[in-house]
Amino acid sequence: MTTRPTATFTTLRSALTLTPSEQVRCNNVHTLHTLVLAGFPTPAPSEAAPPPRRENVLYAVHRGDPLTDRQRRLIAAPPERVLVQAPARPDWQPLIDDGRLTRAETFPVEHRVQANDIISIRVIANPVMRSISSGKRHSLTTPHDATRWLHRHLTRIGLDTALGDIITDKRVRITGSRKGTPLTVICRDMTARSRVLDPELLVQALTAGIGPAKAYGCGLLRIHLTEHNRGDKSPVVI
Structure with missing residues (x-):
């Protein structure tokens, strides 16, 4: 019997509930970004463990x-709840004490995936394309283009996905400002159903996220195993 490639993803996630006043403040997407990072303060010089790198902190x-x-x-409504993912355990108690959060629960997450498993995926994404002439990123405006954008990304992370198995929600603008400079992130809530081809690539994507605007709540992959192929002789057919 042939053993199918397998990989395991482990992390910590936190479910945060914002107070009503903090929901208003965090309608500025940069304020929300700083709120999330506040759970990972820089340790004292005597402490051995460094905080997680910012690119490894994802949230939805x-x-x-x-x-x-x-x-x-x-336009996006104010944030109510936030799901934060990071490899290190955060400390949300100061934000609760300051009246910025009403609740914060941290829990372990583990996904064990094998080749040919069927998974469902949900991601808040920022589908963009880069202009060849200017090098700047431009938001993709049509659902068709956004669907193909996600399809390309899923292919790169070792997933086989039919275009018809990707569902793309409407474009929503998330706004804010940083040091007086306006910020706008255009995102879509997207779902897909995929077959795992390369478990290791998928685990890397679960760790790092996909696409741009990760600092502003895009790119965190949430997956659920919907079908496990127990036979080793033939692939699962979607």
Whole structure:
């Protein structure tokens, strides 16, 4: 019997609930970014363990229904709850003491994936393309282009996904400012159903996230095993 390639992903995640006043403050996406990083303070020089690198801290935000601005564009509602992922254990108690969080629960997560497993995926993504002439990134405007963007990323991380198994929600603008400079991130809530081809590549993506704007709540992959192929002779057919 042939042994199928297997990889295990382990991490810590925290479920945060923001106070009503903090929801208003964190409607500025940069303020929300600093709130998340506040759970990983820089240790004293005598402490051996360094904080996790910022690129290894990922998060996804639960918000209410989008609002509409004067140009009839969808604007993200204030954040209500945040799911934070990092390899190190955070300390949220100071934020609770300061009245910024009403609740913070940290728990371990483990995914053991094998080749040919079928998984469901959810990700808040920032689908973009880079201009060849200017080198700048531009948001993809159509669901078709966003779907193909996610398909390319899933292929790169060792997943086999049919285009018809990707569902793309509407474009929503997340706004804020940093040191007086306006910030806008255009994101979509996206889901997919995929077959695992390379478990190691998938674990790397679960650790690092996909796409740009990770500092502003994009790129965290949330997966669920929907079908486990116990036979080793033939692949699962979607």
